[in-house]
Amino acid sequence: ETPLPNKVVKGLDDWYFLGNSYNNTLNNAFGNNPFNEEELEKISRRVSELRTYLKTQNIAFYIVVPPNKNSIYKEFLPFQLKKHESNLSVLKNYLKTHINFEIIDLTESLLAKKNTNQLYLKTDSHWNDYGAFIGYQETMQVLNQDFNIPVVSLEDYDIQLNPVEQGDIIKMINLNIEESALKFTKKIPTRNGAQNEHLFMYYDSFSYAWMPFFNESFTTINYIKNYTIRKKEVESKKPTIIIFEIVERNIDLLLHKKSLLEN
Numbered sequence: 001e002t003p004l005p006n007k008v009v010k011g012l013d014d015w016y017f018l019g020n021s022y023n024n025t026l027n028n029a030f031g032n033n034p035f036n037e038e039e040l041e042k043i044s045r046r047v048s049e050l051r052t053y054l055k056t057q058n059i060a061f062y063i064v065v066p067p068n069k070n071s072i073y074k075e076f077l078p079f080q081l082k083k084h085e086s087n088l089s090v091l092k093n094y095l096k097t098h099i100n101f102e103i104i105d106l107t108e109s110l111l112a113k114k115n116t117n118q119l120y121l122k123t124d125s126h127w128n129d130y131g132a133f134i135g136y137q138e139t140m141q142v143l144n145q146d147f148n149i150p151v152v153s154l155e156d157y158d159i160q161l162n163p164v165e166q167g168d169i170i171k172m173i174n175l176n177i178e179e180s181a182l183k184f185t186k187k188i189p190t191r192n193g194a195q196n197e198h199l200f201m202y203y204d205s206f207s208y209a210w211m212p213f214f215n216e217s218f219t220t221i222n223y224i225k226n227y228t229i230r231k232k233e234v235e236s237k238k239p240t241i242i243i244f245e246i247v248e249r250n251i252d253l254l255l256h257k258k259s260l261l262e263n
Contacts, residue, residue: 047101064246113134202226202227
């Protein structure tokens, strides 16, 4: 039986998933907890306000969303429900239609690679180095429609299967399961990042795995574990690019965070 089913769902083939106690993760995956029109309008207004302000500062603004593990590996859930449009899909389409803003949704690029190598950890809610690398490359491809930023490739890394620390999901239920995952190590420890571009990345825990890749592409990065842009800091440090990296299960922060823009 699934232990603590509201927190943890034990899937097939030793896969473990977050339950609904964390931001209705499962309900959102099946589209059973949709944003309503008022919520979508509020997020749209907030994103538009951010973009308008950053445009006055000549700063490019991107929202990048890595998908939940159960959005990529739904076949390993112990049950299947009728699939409705997910919150991410609803929000993405609403912003595109109403304010011509495109979220960088990494779902399709990860689904396209899932049969090449495992992309997420079985015992943890996060992607592994390989999944993070695919997400980094897709993000850089979008950024380089407007910029000319160096991008590292798989050939720049030695890739080995190494043991990983105990996953965050199984810690919740006091299990100790050994797991290994692909580990990327740079062959030549040099950085040739963009000299003229300064990145501010606002992030959650999904960014830890892809930070080493972005560190190769940018000479100057500020990582900020928050989603409030402070005008004073922005106007002082003058980034050229701002990324909000928000994992799918956290996108309601765009709605519920007290403020996305402060003086």
